[in-house]
Amino acid sequence: MHITKTSPDEAPLDMILKPFSSIGHDWMLITAGSGTGRSEWNTMTASWGSFGVFWNKRTVTCVIRPTRHTWSFVEREPLVTFSFFDSEFRKSLQVCGSTSGADTDKAEAAGLTPVLLESGAVGFAEAKLNLVCRKIYAQDIDPALFIDPSIEKNYPEKDYHRMYMCEITGVYRPEQKES
Numbered sequence: 001m002h003i004t005k006t007s008p009d010e011a012p013l014d015m016i017l018k019p020f021s022s023i024g025h026d027w028m029l030i031t032a033g034s035g036t037g038r039s040e041w042n043t044m045t046a047s048w049g050s051f052g053v054f055w056n057k058r059t060v061t062c063v064i065r066p067t068r069h070t071w072s073f074v075e076r077e078p079l080v081t082f083s084f085f086d087s088e089f090r091k092s093l094q095v096c097g098s099t100s101g102a103d104t105d106k107a108e109a110a111g112l113t114p115v116l117l118e119s120g121a122v123g124f125a126e127a128k129l130n131l132v133c134r135k136i137y138a139q140d141i142d143p144a145l146f147i148d149p150s151i152e153k154n155y156p157e158k159d160y161h162r163m164y165m166c167e168i169t170g171v172y173r174p175e176q177k178e179s
């Protein structure tokens with residue numbers, strides 16, 4: 001499968017991203033790494049996050065608990081990939097969201113193929129969309145700032161997420177076949 005890159009200025013982002021369902025309902029994979037070898041990358045499923053605009057940049061914002069194996073990869077790497085899949089890969093996303101790369105080969109377990117994209121970021125051959133993004137801001141969720149106290153119930157282990165705002169720098173999609 002050949003994956004083609006479009007710049008975020010040219011890609012029809014409003015057509016291909018749905019603000020509520022793309023992340024919250026369909027889920028995404030958050031991936032960071034420097035290569036496709038077993039120990040060079042890690043990925044995890046996420047259903048919390050948003051698309052938007054900050055500092056005049058098109059952004060994806062996600063939240064990752066420091067207890068995730070993926071967290072240290074995202075901390076280390078300047079680029080993060082957000083990958084979106086057709087519904088036939090729901091099982092793969094369930095696997096990536098219920099096992100840890102610390103002790104599982106997620107590519108094998110989920111039946112996914114990591115690929116090193118031209119930007120140097122890691123995405124997936126099976127994804128209908130890989131958004132390569134550059135981290136621009138990170139902040140730990142601070143329980144002292146919860147205005148709605150019911151948010152605390154999401155943190156029985158007190159493992160408050162770190163929030164990452166990431167600028168979309170590359171839009172990678174499988175090449176459309178002529179019919």
Ligand SMILES: Cc1cc2nc3c(=O)[nH]c(=O)nc-3n(C[C@H](O)[C@H](O)[C@H](O)COP(=O)(O)O)c2cc1C
Binds near residue numbers: 043047097098
């Ligand atoms: C549907 C779904 C959504 C999830 N969303 C998030 C999320 O937004 N943030 C997070 O830190 N963990 C989230 N998780 C949990 C991680 O995906 C899960 O703990 C995963 O096993 C971590 O893998 P890792 O240890 O290899 O990083 C979600 C899990 C599922 C199944």
